[in-house]
Amino acid sequence: MVVRRVLAAVVGALLVAYLIMVPLGLIGPSARLSTPEIIVAIAVLVLSQYSIEDLTFDPGGAGKIRLRRVEDRQRALESDVKALKMALSGIVTKFELSHLQGLDTPGRFEVQYSNHMVRELERLDAMRFVVPVRDGGLNAIRTDHQAPDDRFDLKDYAKITERGQDYLKLLDSL
Known part of the structure; x- marks a missing residue:
């Protein structure tokens, strides 16, 4: 072109x-x-x-x-890119996206325990965007942090994968 x-x-x-x-x-x-x-x-x-x-x-x-x-x-390609943007932005929810972004930043990533958060992490794990780093997988979060106001560093339990980082880069580039 x-x-x-x-x-x-x-x-x-x-x-x-x-x-x-x-x-x-x-x-x-x-x-x-x-x-x-x-x-x-x-x-x-x-x-x-x-x-x-x-x-x-x-x-x-x-x-x-x-x-x-x-x-x-070029117009056809731009239309395809727009459709891909829409599809790509809908792969993860805004909450799952915040988990990915937090795990991708240096330093601690403090979160508050909730059952919803664990389900979101399990979904990210199923997509291979994150992986557990402890024995017991992501269920260890439920075991260790069941109190409603319990805050902890999520990086002690999960880390972002290269695939997850690629997803964030692609999302940013679009």
Whole structure:
């Protein structure tokens, strides 16, 4: 995509410069491009805005080419990216996302015990975004911290996986 734009800009600039320099006499008659060369330059400029969708030849040697504007393709890709953003943002809940982000930061990650939190961590574990770090798995949280106001460092019980970190990076990049 970027290469096409750069190519179009370079060819366009050279073509305009050439067309200005000929009437000014800066390019002599012996150094001028021939008609076929100018046609090729214009074709490159025009075709840089298109991509070849289909190129076929029949037995008689006649060819058929079908072109598609690059912008049409770009719009379709942008639509796909938008759909992926929506899908990606819905994989984890906002509470699960806060657990992932907390586990991905340096230092302690203090949380307050709740059954909901343990279920959210179990779901993240099932998706392989986190893994338990203690014997007894994530159930050890229930065993150790059942009091309603019990606060603890979640990093003593779970850590984010590379897959979880990749998910956060992808979510941030979108």
